[in-house]
Amino acid sequence: MxxxxxxxxxxxxxxxxxxxxxxxxxxxxxxxxxxxxxxxxxxxxxxxxxxxxxxxxxxxxxxxxxxxxxxxxxxxxxxxxxxxxxxxxxxxxxxxxxxxxxxxxxxxxxxxxxxxxxxxxxxxxxxxxxxxxxxxxxxxxxxxxxxxxxxxxxxxxxxxxxxxLGYTFLKEIKYPSEQPKVNSIIAPASVDTSNTEAEFYLSTRDINAKAKVIDGEFVVLKDSQVKETPSQSTHSYISKLRPTLIEQGIISVDSFRFTQNYIFSSPSAAAAVINGQETNGRKAWREINTHLPYAQWQQNQVERVIQE
Structure with a gap:
């Protein structure tokens, strides 16, 4: 615990x-x-x-x-x-x-x-x-x-x-059992499935992406696909964040896939980067077992707690 x-x-x-x-x-x-x-x-x-x-x-x-x-x-x-x-x-x-x-x-x-x-x-x-x-x-x-x-x-x-204090640039995704490597500075980020609330998917004709909620963070998983050519370039997620992730190698310019797990500020930010256009992530992402949209799944979680 x-x-x-x-x-x-x-x-x-x-x-x-x-x-x-x-x-x-x-x-x-x-x-x-x-x-x-x-x-x-x-x-x-x-x-x-x-x-x-x-x-x-x-x-x-x-x-x-x-x-x-x-x-x-x-x-x-x-x-x-x-x-x-x-x-x-x-x-x-x-x-x-x-x-x-x-x-x-x-x-x-x-x-x-x-x-x-x-x-x-x-x-x-x-x-x-x-x-x-x-x-x-x-x-x-x-x-x-x-x-x-x-x-x-x-x-x-x-x-x-x-x-x-508002400095959020040191976020990591860890297993609870993950131990630092004594002889190495680099310890790859990984997904803690025991802390995962649910898994979601975003699927279209061109792309297939997966994400998990881990410790309250919306995390797009490694190997998730990204639309190669954005259809909208004026939105900040597409015009600024997406090019930054490509420049940093987090999104591969060769395969247009995520090379690592990545924390987004919201489901909509993740969906916009992946779709290449402004997207309501609370509707676009669906829970992998029930296929419910993220918003409906989240609402059900709250109502279930209230009923209990």
């Missing part, structure tokens, strides 16, 4: 749009989040003088996914000052928010942080939920076995806290 977690949030400025801190009970990590407009206040905090991992996040109106840069430093405040410079001076212009993860004690070292950076870059790249600004991820697995286990636990907590 999956146990719940308590996340303690603190609004430093008394505003949800200011500096936030987040902690999980009995976790040694500490998270800071702030808009770029609060950078001056942020870099004066003691956490910014520690060894840590940080995320620079921006949202271009022309892109359907956020742009993200993942970095590490022994002195995050100094690194953020460098990133705040203009592009011409070696800085980065794209970011609007920053999230910093440090340890509450002195046990998180430079070696630990470099391992976390490598794993996080790989996860962000494989998830396909952002436009990663890092380029090539560096393989870093020089930790003893015990330290690797500790950092994998630390990583799991980061993946719990960040979505609660």
């Amino acid at each position: 999956t146990l719940g977690k308590s996340i303690k949030l603190f609004l430093v400025d008394g505003s949800i749009n200011g500096i936030l801190t987040a902690e999980i009970i009995n976790w040694t990590g500490h998270v800071l989040s702030a808009p770029r407009t609060k950078l001056l206040d942020l870099i004066q905090r003691e956490e910014c003088a520690r060894t840590g991992i940080y995320f620079l996040v921006g949202q271009d109106p022309e892109d359907s996914l956020p742009s993200v840069y993942i970095g590490e430093s022994d002195d995050v405040a100094n690194r953020l000052k460098q990133h705040n410079r203009t592009e011409e001076a070696g800085g980065k212009d794209f970011w609007e928010k920053v999230c910093l993860v440090t340890g509450k004690d002195q046990n998180i070292t430079k070696t630990h942080i470099k391992y976390l950076e490598s794993r996080l870059i790989d996860i962000a790249k494989r998830s396909g939920q952002c436009l990663l600004k890092n380029g090539t991820a560096h393989l870093y697995n020089r930790l003893p076995e015990s330290d690797t286990a500790d950092m994998e636990y630390f990583l799991e907590q980061i993946q719990v806290v960040l979505p609660a």
Whole structure:
């Protein structure tokens, strides 16, 4: 049985749009989040003088996914000052928010942080939920076995806290029994059938796709087909998200199939990308056993609980 977690949030400025801190009970990590407009206040905090991992996040109106840069430093405040410079001076212009993860004690070292950076870059790249600004991820697995286990636990907590703060680019689809590989940075995403609420299909004359609801996420499954030529290009899912997935290799340009499981924000987003046109996914997707549309299947689930 999956146990719940308590996340303690603190609004430093008394505003949800200011500096936030987040902690999980009995976790040694500490998270800071702030808009770029609060950078001056942020870099004066003691956490910014520690060894840590940080995320620079921006949202271009022309892109359907956020742009993200993942970095590490022994002195995050100094690194953020460098990133705040203009592009011409070696800085980065794209970011609007920053999230910093440090340890509450002195046990998180430079070696630990470099391992976390490598794993996080790989996860962000494989998830396909952002436009990663890092380029090539560096393989870093020089930790003893015990330290690797500790950092994998630390990583799991980061993946719990960040979505609660609105950073959703580290989503993964996992088996509950999935264990990190000690000697490898890359661990392929997989589907947890025990956590699956139902399986759905979307079938037309040209395509056949399958999806599952996993941990509340709508996941299109690997090998699902995609219509080769979109019949509509103005909708953002078709004009922006679909080309991005092809560019990232999540949809193969050769076979027009998904090369991995992929999390969509809604059934309609998935259906639009697959059909190549605006589609009501709540009607298009059907439950594999009853053949009911997604909307009707979901309604039946709610009514059944109410009756019980």
